[in-house]
Amino acid sequence: MKRLTAPLISRFRTSEQGAILVEALIAIPIITIFAVGLLEFGVMFWERQQMQAGVRDAARYWSRCSQTAAAAGSCSLTKARNIAFYSNPAGTGGLRVPNWYRPEDLAISPTTPPANTAPTDIVYAEGRLLYSGSPLFGLLDIGAVTVRYNYSMRYLGW
Numbered sequence: 001m002k003r004l005t006a007p008l009i010s011r012f013r014t015s016e017q018g019a020i021l022v023e024a025l026i027a028i029p030i031i032t033i034f035a036v037g038l039l040e041f042g043v044m045f046w047e048r049q050q051m052q053a054g055v056r057d058a059a060r061y062w063s064r065c066s067q068t069a070a071a072a073g074s075c076s077l078t079k080a081r082n083i084a085f086y087s088n089p090a091g092t093g094g095l096r097v098p099n100w101y102r103p104e105d106l107a108i109s110p111t112t113p114p115a116n117t118a119p120t121d122i123v124y125a126e127g128r129l130l131y132s133g134s135p136l137f138g139l140l141d142i143g144a145v146t147v148r149y150n151y152s153m154r155y156l157g158w
Contacts, residue, residue: 036134044131044145050097051129052149054084058106059125059153061089065113066157075113081106084127100129114155121155 058080065075082091085101095101107126114121129147 040134044133044147047097047100047129047131048147048149051100051127051147052151054087054096054100055106055125055127055149055151057087058084058108059123059151062108062113062125063123063153064156066117067113067115070113077108077111080108084125097129099132100127105129113157117155117157119154122152123155124150124152126150 061075061083062077062080065080069075078091079089081103082089084106085091085095085097086093087096105128107124107128109124127149131145131147133142133145
């Protein structure tokens with residue numbers, strides 16, 4: 001019996017036919033996880049950049065509103081939020097960022113423009129985005145990530 005198995009064992013030790021398969025079985029899952037992670041963080045940063053643009057646009061719009069324009073109805077917080085969320089004052093079309101549309105996701109203060117603007121009057125805007133991620137977040141047991149962005153701008157008025 002020893003005579004039969006000895007050649008088999010020695011041939012198994014010197015054979016390199018399965019080495020590529022073993023290397024591939026080790027490398028492919030690691031490369032796949034790395035690539036999916038890169039894509040996931042790319043999407044997260046893209047959504048953050050889109051949210052930043054929306055917060056800046058809303059603050060820019062609100063900083064140009066005067067108290068008389070707000071009283072006349074030509075300027076409102078609703079329009080500022082629509083600009084942030086939809087990129088237009090009417091609030092039509094697609095969302096700038098998926099799942100970023102609730103009024104509590106964008107805080108603008110003060111809520112009414114000042115009667116007489118002074119150089120010290122500042123608009124503060126803060127956007128919050130709850131990034132839930134792809135199924136990879138659930139697989140790795142990573143909860144939702146809150147992305148925040150603050151922006152301030154001096155009142156200009158109309």
